[in-house]
């Protein structure tokens with residue numbers, strides 16, 4: 102028996118629609134991207150949606166569209182996938198990390214104000230693991246200091262905060278469709294906004310800086326090739342139709358983990374849902390309670406037993422590249438570091454049955470018990 106940490110759900114409709122695009126011969130800049138964007142905007146309730154080649158590409162374009170540049174500071178979370186902070190660096194701006202809340206793992210609004218300087222121009226809010234950041238105090242501060250809010254919603258498609266969907270709070274937001282996300286296009290992403298000029302700029306930038314008025318030969322600005330191809334868009338359109346079901350299945354599997362792991366809360370912390378949030382279950386991450394247990398050794402033991410798990414996530418400021426660039430060190434963001442050090446993402450994908458969850462839970466608990474015993478020797 103071997104359990105990977107994630108795998109995409111691909112049904113026969115997905116295979117059929119991709120094959121149809123291949124037969125059509127129109128593999129890029131065609132009707133599938135237009136249809137996918139339209140359906141996505143409708144699902145989220147934004148005016149505009151602009152498909153791009155990855156979530157990272159989308160974040161880069163939202164930084165450019167917000168006018169962020171060298172000398173500007175952007176507040177963000179160190180407890181994220183590296184792409185969020187990197188996007189700030191792409192435009193020459195400086196990511197300024199703010200430590201996280203130990204329950205939600207999202208940026209701690211109480212620690213934002215002390216990081217605001219005359220150079221602060223924006224907050225890149227990351228909604229981690231499928232759960233919204235605490236938007237009310239964040240928006241209040243952004244308003245007070247005239248900061249733009251951009252959302253990295255790559256892990257939280259269809260999550261909501263007090264009834265409002267993640268991705269609809271800021272100037273723009275980005276979703277991602279890598280195969281481990283709530284839905285996939287292979288590689289791909291989506292920028293959403295209610296601001297016509299932001300949408301128009303992103304459309305130009307993803308397509309070599311071409312002007313939007315169909316004058317194909319004019320390039321108005323430095324652009325990129327961040328287009329999404331037609332096969333990916335077709336796949337995305339079908340996955341989007343199944344999104345509610347895909348997330349409901351993940352929610353069901355999360356509930357099964359809770360059922361089977363709840364008796365062992367003296368060893369481990371289970372995911373907690375903040376009141377007012379609807380979680381959209383990107384990953385299932387537990388935290389080992391005893392800080393003396395060597396988490397990486399637990400991961401190695403579980404791998405040998407056929408269960409893939411992963412540290413989720415390492416704190417960005419402790420990656421060698423960031424340490425070198427900004428002289429970060431251990432202790433700079435203690436909450437993020439503590440959460441990173443004991444986190445363990447468990448196998449989490451559609452197709453896992455209750456008997457699988459039972460097997461995985463039992464082996465995880467037995468492995469943790471074994472490591473507790475080592476410590477007592």
Ligand SMILES: *Cc1c(COP(=O)(O)O)cnc(C)c1O
Nearest residue numbers: 155156157182184255256277279
């Ligand atoms: C997945 C993800 C991204 C974007 O990833 P891509 O692989 O470029 O699509 C960005 N931020 C976060 C927090 C993510 O989890």
